[in-house]
Amino acid sequence: MNIICLVKFVPDVDNFMYDYDRNVLVRENVKMILNPDDAAALAFALKVKDRHPSTFIEVVSMAPKSIIGQLEDLLRRNVDKATLISDKNYVGSDTYITSKILAKYLKAKSFDCILTGTHALDGDTSHVPAQLGELLSLAQLSNVIKIDESKFDGTQAVVDVDREKVISSYRVGLPAILSVQKESKYKLPHIKFKNLNLNVSANMTIVSNSDLNFDVNEVGIEGSLTKVSRTYPKKMEKKEHIVVNNDDEGIEVVYQFLKSKGYV
Amino acid sequence: MKKSLIYLDQENIQNSIDLLAVIDLMYGKGNSTTYAVCLNHLGEEVTGLVDYIINIKDERIENHDLVNLTNCLDELQKTYAFDSILIPATQTGRMLAPRLSMRLHVGLVADVTAIEHQNGNLEMVRPAFSGKIMAGIVNKGRLPIMMSVRQNVFNYNSDESKNTEKIEFLPTNIQPSTIQLLDSKEKERSLDIRDSEILISGGGGVQDNFHCLDMLAQQLDAQVSASRRIVDSGLASRRIQVGQSGKTVSPRLYIALGIYGSLQHIEGLNNVENIISVNIDKDAPICSLSDIVVVGDAVEFIERLVKKIKNNRKIETGENL
Ligand SMILES: Cc1cc2nc3c(=O)[nH]c(=O)nc-3n(C[C@H](O)[C@H](O)[C@H](O)COP(=O)(O)OP(=O)(O)OC[C@H]3O[C@@H](n4cnc5c(N)ncnc54)[C@H](O)[C@@H]3O)c2cc1C
Ligand SMILES: Nc1ncnc2c1ncn2[C@@H]1O[C@H](COP(=O)(O)O)[C@@H](O)[C@H]1O
Numbered sequence: 359m360n361i362i363c364l365v366k367f368v369p370d371v372d373n374f375m376y377d378y379d380r381n382v383l384v385r386e387n388v389k390m391i392l393n394p395d396d397a398a399a400l401a402f403a404l405k406v407k408d409r410h411p412s413t414f415i416e417v418v419s420m421a422p423k424s425i426i427g428q429l430e431d432l433l434r435r436n437v438d439k440a441t442l443i444s445d446k447n448y449v450g451s452d453t454y455i456t457s458k459i460l461a462k463y464l465k466a467k468s469f470d471c472i473l474t475g476t477h478a479l480d481g482d483t484s485h486v487p488a489q490l491g492e493l494l495s496l497a498q499l500s501n502v503i504k505i506d507e508s509k510f511d512g513t514q515a516v517v518d519v520d521r522e523k524v525i526s527s528y529r530v531g532l533p534a535i536l537s538v539q540k541e542s543k544y545k546l547p548h549i550k551f552k553n554l555n556l557n558v559s560a561n562m563t564i565v566s567n568s569d570l571n572f573d574v575n576e577v578g579i580e581g582s583l584t585k586v587s588r589t590y591p592k593k594m595e596k597k598e599h600i601v602v603n604n605d606d607e608g609i610e611v612v613y614q615f616l617k618s619k620g621y622v
Numbered sequence: 623m624k625k626s627l628i629y630l631d632q633e634n635i636q637n638s639i640d641l642l643a644v645i646d647l648m649y650g651k652g653n654s655t656t657y658a659v660c661l662n663h664l665g666e667e668v669t670g671l672v673d674y675i676i677n678i679k680d681e682r683i684e685n686h687d688l689v690n691l692t693n694c695l696d697e698l699q700k701t702y703a704f705d706s707i708l709i710p711a712t713q714t715g716r717m718l719a720p721r722l723s724m725r726l727h728v729g730l731v732a733d734v735t736a737i738e739h740q741n742g743n744l745e746m747v748r749p750a751f752s753g754k755i756m757a758g759i760v761n762k763g764r765l766p767i768m769m770s771v772r773q774n775v776f777n778y779n780s781d782e783s784k785n786t787e788k789i790e791f792l793p794t795n796i797q798p799s800t801i802q803l804l805d806s807k808e809k810e811r812s813l814d815i816r817d818s819e820i821l822i823s824g825g826g827g828v829q830d831n832f833h834c835l836d837m838l839a840q841q842l843d844a845q846v847s848a849s850r851r852i853v854d855s856g857l858a859s860r861r862i863q864v865g866q867s868g869k870t871v872s873p874r875l876y877i878a879l880g881i882y883g884s885l886q887h888i889e890g891l892n893n894v895e896n897i898i899s900v901n902i903d904k905d906a907p908i909c910s911l912s913d914i915v916v917v918g919d920a921v922e923f924i925e926r927l928v929k930k931i932k933n934n935r936k937i938e939t940g941e942n943l
Contacts, residue, residue, distance in 0.1 A: 369751070453720070454729055479867065480751060483732035488688070488720035497689060497800045500717050516804070521633075521713055522814065522861075524806040528686065531800035541860055583729030587745055587760045591885075601904055604918025609926045612898060612914055613934070619896060621820060621842060621875050622931055 359410065359512045361403045362467065363417045364460065364474040364486070365396040365432070367425045390425060392432075394540040395475025401544035402505055403473055404436055409507060414438050416467075420448065420460060426562065433558035434549045440558075445567040450579035453481070457489035459577060462570050464494060469533055470512040476500045476537045487537040498535040499528065503542045624649050624705040627698070627766075628672075630660035631712045632685070634773065635667045641708040641771055642671060643778040647737040648706065648744060648767075659698065659791075661691060670783040678791050685714060686801055692721045693795045699726060704766045711770040719770040731759045731769040748772075749866050749889050774816060774870045775892055813845055815862050820844035821873040823864060824920075825887075826851040827880015827901065831921045832858065835879065838924045841931045847871065849881050865890035879920035883908025 367390040392400075400417065407413040417432050419425065420443040429440040443463055451459065464472070472494075477484040484500060491498030503525070504518035515530045520539060530536070538544070567574070575581060602608035616622045626649075628641040638658075645654050656672040658665055661683060665675040676698065683690045695718075699707070707722070709715040711733050723730035736747035738758060745758040746769050761767050815821060822839045824832050824846070835846045848858040850865055864871050866889040876891060878899040883906055891897075897912040900920045909915045916923055 452729060453732075454724065457720075457724065481732075482750070482867070483720075483730075484716050485720040485723075485730060485732060488717045489724045491688070492692065492721045492724040498717065498721070499686075499801065501713055521806070523633075524808055526686075526806040527804040529802045529804055534800065583727075583762050583764060584731055584759050585762055586757050587740065587743065588758045589750070589755045590758075591755055599909065599912050599915055601909075601915045601917060604900070604916050604923050604926070606926075608916055608918075609923075609930050612916060612927060613930050615896075615898070615914055616842075616875075619875070622934075 359406070359412075359471070360414045360416070360467075360469045361406065362464065362469045362472045363396070363400045363403050363415060363437075364472065364490075365400060365417050365419045365429075366393045366475070366478050366480075367391065367419065367421055367428055368393045368478055368480040390428065392428065392546070393475050393478045395477060395538060397475075397546045398540045398542045398544040399473040399475055399536075399538035400432065400437070401546045402538060402542070404547065405544065406507060406510060407436060416441060416469075418443065418460065418463065420444070420456060422449075423564070429562060430558050431549060433561050434553045434556050435547060437561075439561050439563065441563045441565055443565045443570075445570075447567050447572070447574045447578050450582065451577055452582035452584045453483050453485035453489060454583050455577050455581045457486050457493060459570065459572070460486070461490055461493035462572070463565060464490070471510075471515065471532050472496070472535045474535060474537045476502070476539045484537075487535050491535050494535075496534050497530055498537065499530060500537040500539075502536050502538045505536065505538075624654040625657065625702060626654045626706045626708065627657045627659060627695075627702070627704045629695075629707070629709045629715065629718065630658050630663070630665055630668065631710050631714055632660065632663050633714065634710060634712050637710045637712065637771075637773045639668060639671065640776040640778045641710060642780070643776040644708055644734070644737060644769075644771055645706070646778075654705070657702065657704070659695065661685065661694075669786045671778075671780060672786055673784055674787050674789055676789045676791050678793060680793050680796060682796055682799075683793070684799070684803065686803060687799045688714075688717050688721055690793070690796055690799065691718055692725055693797070694791070694793045695722050696725050697793060697795060698791065699766065706765075706767040706769075709768075709770045711772050715770055719768065723768045726766065726768070728764045728766060728768050729761050731761070733772045734769045735772045735775045772870060774872050777893075815845050815847045815864070816869055816871050818845040818847075818871075818873055820875045820877070821847045821864070821871060822877050822879065823847040823849065823881060824852055824879045825849035825881030827882075828852075828920050829855065829857065829880075834921050834924050837928050838877070841928055842875075844875075844877075849884075849887050863890075878908050878912070879924070881908050882906050883911065 370389045416439040418441045474487040506516040509516045626645045630638040657674045658668045658672045659676040709719040731746040734746045738745040750757040853863040866886040872893045874895045898914045899912040900916040900923045
């Protein structure tokens, strides 16, 4: 079975700094991490490969060349092939264009299933998987928390989807795009010690616009249909407030407040 | 006169209705003819609120069938040429909106939380980078303008009553679906923190005693929620996470126990009437948003307040102490 996993490396948003004077995000020294939902999706694919060693897994990422090292670490975890789609013309692409670029590459491939994350930590749009579904004429489901391994056979998948109030199971005909959530608890294994420095460069392919042949005006900032016009720090509404101690008197103040508002 | 379409997601009709507030913000009140579309559902909830209700009537199309739903909305766009299409950012909405925008070859703005007008441009505002910043996004010209709208942010109130016309839409382009619903089961605890009037919320400061929050929640008939710190450390499910990468909540009362109040967290608090925070650091950002700040240990606070509530209840009911 051929599985393609779409992966995105995102800034570790917890360790982001905002420069309020210059009004920009401080991107220097920000660590890039594999988007957690994507890691869960890839972890599932690796489980399938453990069970059926003939499974072929390709990871595909559109990103700057600086993430090659991180893709190599995925190859060291038993991924068969990594494809990096990278071209300076693609920088600044909105989700519409990112999906068009990914779709052009994917259209030429044969696969049984595409696995993605449900949402990415940075933009958090969740657009790409569904847009790819449209471009590749495939069904797509987000918020997948379980894929039944025993029934995952290249013709169908039985998946559990977290629908907030309920968990629904669906049977999906393959090929399809299944977008996993990190709540699925599939965990990416560590790199085996003996593979830590494995030379994997033979399994890495870099795809640029000379392969995909987009008119440069159709991609990147120019081709995008949405544009970030400005960013600003989130402002908070400050309130007049009472400060009390954590003692009988303070508790009394809290209690009277709760009572006056009808909470107790 | 503009023409706008809202998608009524049966799983969250109220949030779908609130999209009408966004249309008013975009074009000014009364400057758009409004259409609401729903799938195999009469949409009675919006009678009087919109000009037209379009009921897609075809039992072959199920809610999870985004391909055929997209086919229908594409057909409707061809018929009516809407200037804007708004979709609630429910789970279905977040799969539907990108598929439809690709079909219509238009840009899409995700999870909109505000509308601004800048130099004559319509700007759709959304939180980015986990709510650390807000981004204003503009659409580069093509119509319809499409966005998904964050739930629980806008509120639509109107006292006027429109003469709503009903349209039955029979789709012509239906293909066999490759997705089949097998079954749905209730989650063990299906309580949604967004439905709770009172939230008892814990952060890093109660990491070692997160379970204690239940005691206070029980007394106030509240639900427990958490900051990302607690969720990331595996003490609670993301379902109860408040914040940019969690849920936006609008309880009347939010009790923040040992929560620092990072921007990402505060992003998840919308229209919260009252906040009480308990923190050893009275200068933590959450404190400036609070009605009352209790300086001290959060677990001790829980114990004291629970005792106080129980005692007073006994006094009120005339029981012996
Ligand atoms: C705050 C914010 C909110 C946004 N909201 C929306 C939205 O609602 N709807 C929407 O459609 N878009 C949205 N976007 C995307 C936006 O329109 C553009 O994508 C964005 O301006 C590009 O900046 P970036 O830093 O996010 O991405 P970039 O780093 O420019 O990347 C854009 C895409 O290209 C890839 N990429 C980056 N560098 C390279 C390279 N050298 N080679 C190949 N690929 C590369 C990235 O992996 C990504 O997929 C948003 C972006 C931001 C920053
Ligand atoms: N540049 C990209 N390269 C590869 N996959 C991507 C890219 N952008 C998004 N994806 C996939 O789409 C999912 C949702 O991302 P997003 O639409 O950015 O929220 C991610 O979890 C990835 O699986």
